[in-house]
Amino acid sequence: MNRPATMAEKIIARAAGLKDVTPGQIVTAQVDFAFAHDGSGPRRWAPHLERLGIDIWDPSKVAIVTDHYVPAADADAAGILKISRDFVRDQNIDQFFDMIGICHLVLPEKGLMRPGAFVAGGDSHSPTGGAFGAYVAGYGAIDMVGIVATGETWVRVPETIRIEIDGKLPKGVVAKDLMLMLCREVGMDNAFRAFEFAGSTVDAMSMHERMVLTNMTTELGGEVGMIAPDDTTFEYLANTGKPVDDEDAARALATDPGARYEAVHRFDIATMAPQVAAPHSPENTDDVEHHAGIRVDQAYIGACVGAKLSDLHMAARVLKGKKVADHVRLLVAPASQETMIKASGDGTIQILAEAGAKILSTGCGACAGMGAGILSDGDVCISSTNRNFQGRMGHTGAEVYLGSPYTTAASAVAGHIADPRTMIEAE
Amino acid sequence: MGKAFVFGDGISTDLLAPGNKLKCPPEELVRHCMTAMMPEFPDVAACGDIVFAGKNFGQGSSREQAVVSLQLLGIQAVLATSFARIFYRNALNLGLPIFEFAHTHEISAGDAVDLDLDSGTLTNRTTGKSYEITPLPPQLMKIVEAGGLIADLERRIGEGG
Numbered sequence: 072m073n074r075p076a077t078m079a080e081k082i083i084a085r086a087a088g089l090k091d092v093t094p095g096q097i098v099t100a101q102v103d104f105a106f107a108h109d110g111s112g113p114r115r116w117a118p119h120l121e122r123l124g125i126d127i128w129d130p131s132k133v134a135i136v137t138d139h140y141v142p143a144a145d146a147d148a149a150g151i152l153k154i155s156r157d158f159v160r161d162q163n164i165d166q167f168f169d170m171i172g173i174c175h176l177v178l179p180e181k182g183l184m185r186p187g188a189f190v191a192g193g194d195s196h197s198p199t200g201g202a203f204g205a206y207v208a209g210y211g212a213i214d215m216v217g218i219v220a221t222g223e224t225w226v227r228v229p230e231t232i233r234i235e236i237d238g239k240l241p242k243g244v245v246a247k248d249l250m251l252m253l254c255r256e257v258g259m260d261n262a263f264r265a266f267e268f269a270g271s272t273v274d275a276m277s278m279h280e281r282m283v284l285t286n287m288t289t290e291l292g293g294e295v296g297m298i299a300p301d302d303t304t305f306e307y308l309a310n311t312g313k314p315v316d317d318e319d320a321a322r323a324l325a326t327d328p329g330a331r332y333e334a335v336h337r338f339d340i341a342t343m344a345p346q347v348a349a350p351h352s353p354e355n356t357d358d359v360e361h362h363a364g365i366r367v368d369q370a371y372i373g374a375c376v377g378a379k380l381s382d383l384h385m386a387a388r389v390l391k392g393k394k395v396a397d398h399v400r401l402l403v404a405p406a407s408q409e410t411m412i413k414a415s416g417d418g419t420i421q422i423l424a425e426a427g428a429k430i431l432s433t434g435c436g437a438c439a440g441m442g443a444g445i446l447s448d449g450d451v452c453i454s455s456t457n458r459n460f461q462g463r464m465g466h467t468g469a470e471v472y473l474g475s476p477y478t479t480a481a482s483a484v485a486g487h488i489a490d491p492r493t494m495i496e497a498e
Numbered sequence: 499m500g501k502a503f504v505f506g507d508g509i510s511t512d513l514l515a516p517g518n519k520l521k522c523p524p525e526e527l528v529r530h531c532m533t534a535m536m537p538e539f540p541d542v543a544a545c546g547d548i549v550f551a552g553k554n555f556g557q558g559s560s561r562e563q564a565v566v567s568l569q570l571l572g573i574q575a576v577l578a579t580s581f582a583r584i585f586y587r588n589a590l591n592l593g594l595p596i597f598e599f600a601h602t603h604e605i606s607a608g609d610a611v612d613l614d615l616d617s618g619t620l621t622n623r624t625t626g627k628s629y630e631i632t633p634l635p636p637q638l639m640k641i642v643e644a645g646g647l648i649a650d651l652e653r654r655i656g657e658g659g
């Protein structure tokens with residue numbers, strides 16, 4: 072019988088071909104799946120692979136998603152996208168998702184985030200996929216060259232920090248508020264830590280909401296964020312057409328009783344208020360009332376973390392029958408084509424557009440200051456994205472506040488940062 | 499032997515390689531390394547010098563230029579209380595030795611320091627104190643010794659696997 076292990080330790084041990092592993096130990100793991108986007112992938116990999124005279128180790132285990140520079144707004148962006156398209160053709164990569172959404176949502180939609188998999192992603196928000204009980208970490212470009220050349224990478228086995236959240240989420244409070252609160256409470260200096268999210272609140276969440284927790288593990292500084300697979304996970308994956316074959320094995324990934332945690336943080340959120348992070352860091356978080364009244368020029372509903380179908384539904388519940396304030400521009404960039412189709416089909420897009428929202432193309436958009444919706448000097452923006460570091464969404468003189476889609480939509484209507492709780496329509 | 503530079507907690511990749519200078523060629527970018535905190539750093543840093551720092555060294559964006567700039571200035575190694583994950587990986591993958599070190603507070607700027615990677619000792623010639631350095635795990639040291647991950651790959655391909 073193996074000694075008790077955390078979810079992260081189990082997946083690493085299996086990927087490294089070892090019976091068990093200990094935090095701090097350095098092991099070599101075989102990668103089950105690797106992905107990157109147009110910004111981080113082919114354009115960085117191709118010159119190195121060419122010079123080394125080698126190809127991708129296994130094209131069937133690699134996916135490329137174009138999301139950062141889409142649709143091309145200038146000739147440079149068009150060139151970067153062309154490199155991606157040429158690369159997947161030359162390297163026989165079939166899993167190429169061109170302009171159909173942001174990688175951290177598209178891969179789950181395609182059923183490619185599998186419980187128990189060891190996954191390497193060429194983007195800092197790669198931990199998102201951990202919502203499916205996979206070990207998904209983000210890597211820099213040189214690291215990814217090594218990974219796609221050899222199919223393996225070194226791992227320093229992380230300590231695990233368990234976050235236990237209990238209580239029924241109050242009206243107007245969602246996963247995004249929890250993560251902003253955690254950035255303040257747990258801080259952002261947590262390198263080489265695996266975060267594990269559990270508790271009755273997490274159990275009750277949809278996959279879309281769980282993905283917000285794991286996505287923003289990156290803001291906590293963590294290596295991965297993970298949630299043990301359960302019926303919600305299996306149902307989501309079954310709906311992608313790629314059901315989990317062995318549900319018992321997937322359930323057994325959960326941390327064993329008696330396994331060692333570096334820390335366990337418990338939160339009861341029954342009385343929590345919506346949270347807002349002030350410029351220029353996600354840890355500058357406080358209850359919304361603390362920032363209420365700050366005039367905004369732009370409200371942005373976008374990004375892998377904040378423009379999934381669940382997020383657009385939140386915005387619609389606030390915006391139904393209302394109008395965006397005259398001086399505010401509300402921009403909505405749905406996170407994937409599938410989101411766009413569903414939100415069009417169920418009337419969500421119409422509600423948003425009638426309220427005055429401008430519907431933008433699917434992709435990363437203004438989140439990293441690359442696509443449409445960039446801010447100018449002095450602009451104040453409330454955003455459903457995950458980071459508000461200085462200069463990220465455009466000019467260094469812009470001020471970005473972070474909030475949930477509810478808070479972002481409510482602020483767009485009020486014309487200033489506003490508490491969404493009085494504006495939410497019944498479902 | 500080199501001299502010590504001592505910095506505090508949370509040194510970011512923006513301090514090491516400022517975002518608005520990233521389009522500059524490396525030799526120009528390096529003129530801005532740490533200057534927001536210590537304007538003379540690029541002028542006085544010399545081959546063999548060692549950077550000491552506090553917690554979460556290299557936090558922020560994943561830019562590899564943060565490591566390259568230190569290397570171009572001749573910094574032999576970075577010893578810090580803790581490192582941000584991507585900086586840690588980038589440093590080793592680019593061949594810059596880094597070590598977790600709990601005694602930064604006992605080192606003063608300008609101390610003459612000697613790092614012996616073979617024996618795993620740091621000697622502070624100014625104070626006369628010696629410290630045992632936890633060596634990098636052998637797999638990682640191999641990457642550093644090869645001159646980084648790409649060079650290591652080249653070596654492995656050359657050896658046929």
Ligand code: SF4
Pocket residue numbers: 138173174175194196373374375376434435438439456457
């Ligand atoms: S939406 Fe933003 S955070 Fe998400 S992958 Fe794109 S740039 Fe990164």
